Amino acid sequence: DTAVSQTPKYLVTQMGNDKSIKCEQNLGHDTMYWYKQDSKKFLKIMFSYNNKELIINETVPNRFSPKSPDKAHLNLHINSLELGDSAVYFCASSHGDTRTDTQYFGPGTRLTVL
């Protein structure tokens, strides 16, 4: 069983479109995250959710809107896509505090904006 899954794995779209990426974890974790990895492999946190509540929002443009319908899911909706949004987006989860609890990462979604 996949611990953290993301769909789709690849997403190719035109500038200006709206798209969503879904994430699900079956680990029973309370905390979920979205990270963006750019073309130089630099990995940066975007959002952290704990028990469905937004904890961290790293000055991400408000075109990005995370939604957590329940503790097992954290979806990422992106409006008005721009070229600079092209990246690999990783979902992750942890039991709680990332200082001591292991983060488990999904396989990533490669978003290409044309």
Add this chain to the structure above:
Amino acid sequence: AQSVTQPDIHITVSEGASLELRCNYSYGATPYLFWYVQSPGQGLQLLLKYFSGDTLVQGIKGFEAEFKRSQSSFNLRKPSVHWSDAAEYFCAVALTGGFKTIFGAGTRLFVKA
């Protein structure tokens, strides 16, 4: 400001040779330090972590890392590299508050036969 620096963008080692990947951090509080590995097309997997106790920590796949507070370093080592170790390696620090982790830029490891 908090930061993690991995000075080497890429490293090439021969199979069977030893490996050391460097990591320096800048963080005013007690650092909670991690090493992750990312194989091509995959997500990140935790290799090991340190937050207290013995400064030499053992991880999976034969990796170890040593925390040196005086040098603000947390270098990753492996005594004998296997071809399957070729991947991207990320050092990271988790910040106070518990829900934010900062990653270094990564070091790409190439293993030659």
